[in-house]
Amino acid sequence: MVRPAANQAHNQDLALRQRERARLLALRYGSYNSRDILAAAVNDIFPGRIAVVSSFGTESAVLLDLVAQVDCAIPVVFLETGKHFPETLAYRDNLIAHLGLTDVRSVAPAAEDLAWADADGTLWKRNPDLCCRLRKVLPLERALSGFSAWVNGRKRFQGGLRGQIQVFEASGGRIKVNPLAAWDPQQISTTFAERRLPPHPLEAAGYASIGCAPCTFKGGDGEGARSGRWQGREKTECGIHQAPW
């Protein structure tokens, strides 16, 4: 039996080593462009041990387009919370076909978790932190089992906890790769135009940042793009970027 103190020491040691690894990766690859950072991570640093996580939101096509340029078969995890707008699910399927992605995994919450905590589907209203944990954080942890690293599309301009993100970060025993960390809204809109990427269907309706339907409101732009998420609450993140889990 592993003693709690020994377990804690092991986790601290792992976190220290991962932080040092992230620092060294940033020194070596931090000046590369986004596509080359992604290619290096997929082909050289974590071959066969890296996945991409995407919300298929308003800006997701930019990262997924880079994924398709590097390797269409990289595993892409989509957290199918059961609370998405139908338009997001249609957009996911549209982007998969448009970009030729071959391994998009829609990951659902555990049925037993929803049965004890969210039988009536209103947990988002009563306890959004627990709802995000059951519908996003735990499913992601299960989906990333066996992977050493994951890629996501956060940008510093999004502000809040995202304002300081580095291209490589240690997170929950894995390395998190943020190839778009330095991008700005202009670069995103230019890339959509140049690469002829289809927009999320709800963007034209006034949604700047799109997550689950009950927790997403219209509005937000540029640096305040995420202001439409969990409006009226202090909550600004779902928890998947607040490791360790």
Ligand code: SF4
């Ligand atoms: S964003 Fe809202 S509905 Fe989605 S998992 Fe979190 S609390 Fe639940």
